[in-house]
Amino acid sequence: INLDKADIVIDVLVKNPTPIPIPLIDINYLIESDGRKLLSGLIPDAGTIHARGEETVQIPMTLIYNDIKKTHDDIKPGTIIPYRIRFDFIVDVPVFGRLTLPLEKTGEIPIPYKPDIDIEKIKFERFSFEETVAVLHLKLENKNDFDMGLNALDYEVWLSGVSIGGAELTESTKIDKNGFSFIDIPITFRPKDFGSALWDMIRGKGTGYSMKGHIDVDTPFGAMKLPIDKENGTTRIK
Template identity: 25%
Template sequence: MPIRSLKVIQILLFVAIIFVATGCSLNEVKKAAGIKNPSVSLEGMQITDLTMESADLALRLTIDNPNPIPINLAGFDYALLFDGKQLLAGKKRDQFKIDAKGVNTVTVPVSLNFADLKALYQGATDQDTLNYELQTTALVDLPVIGVKKFPATQKGQFPVPKIPEVSLAGVNVKKMGLSGAEVVISANIKNPNTFGIDVSQLAYQLSINGVQWAESTVSETIKLAEKAETQINIPLKLNFMEMGSSLYSALMKSKGLNYQLKGDMNLDTALPMLKNVKVPFDKSGVVGVKR
């Protein structure tokens, strides 16, 4: 062990004996021995899974030991708050050593329920950013003194990711005969976020009036700037014999068609927290037919 570390431990032992004997507080012991509080900060967040109801996150926490001696971390408690309202809390009891003047990074998996978030912060899902506060308490096993708690707080903002909106814009009948029809399906993809996104591997199932028309994947990458919208056109060949006479009647009528468009897509952004995540979509409505 380095001579400096031995000296610090000797000082700790000396001041601990004196201050325990005189009934002084832990803060006074730390002050006399020159012990600085380890700090825990939020380095970043990564979305590992995203559904219509929730998001799984990986919190990357950095633990900084400012002291000239190694410390043993016995674990830590954490709580994540939005606008002063606690959304989630937990404990991590993994033990590891942090070198003198060293920094360690740990990953904490958590699940974020959008319904709970909206209940805690009304209208949060309509915002582009959220204020957060991370409260942590590090449990540090200090030489001589033993396991002590070191609280820390970090505040900041992070963008609220929103799932791109996919909807059917129209059905354009290009050719129609006795056995089938050739149509072009137009679908809108809207980016509701304040940052650009790349959409790829868009797998979809399209049903019209309760009958499945198509199931396929758009493999090309679609780039959307912030708050931007684009339209993709999908050509289809429909067989009346396979899909039934109701298809012919639906295309001939002037009224709108009931549709359901569902599937999933890969979403990629420049944000460290949102990289190559598969997200679902499910949209129903009424679409017009153009002949």
């Protein structure tokens, strides 16, 4: 699951108690939410269920969020929607011919929204014009109706239009639904690269920044990799 789509695989265990193999000719499926169609499709020639045997049939589906939002504009990012999947298994049984076996599954699926980020302040640990060690105090806001467990993030940061680099950071913290969490990110940069903007930073004036990257999170719906992106932000030096 990401911001663009949700790949879903439904495992269906099909048992055949008869002494003869039964071909699965087609599988039709329909996904609905509150009676509204989200997706439908057909899987042809789904295999054969062996005599007195059983098979796990995998049914892959992909929900494209933009398609859903174009059709149902009241479905908003960050929400959780209920779904019902209806299957029709079409089998060819000797003597009886073709039969349709219906099956339903219900559940919930998220429409994820990217987190909001803000560098609230930058604290110097060691300062020199050649190399400065500092800590970014980062605020992460979860705008989704479900909890997130942050596992890692990768990022690049620009201060006053100058890249101060980036890194991958392994960090474990929980971000409650519609809540926020704080992370301290260590950085090292060369203040002399900033030119005249350095003096504004030292005097405590607002410092412009941008930040881009991704976070890896666990959710009740599985793992997600979500982008983080902030342009034209303002932070302060302490």
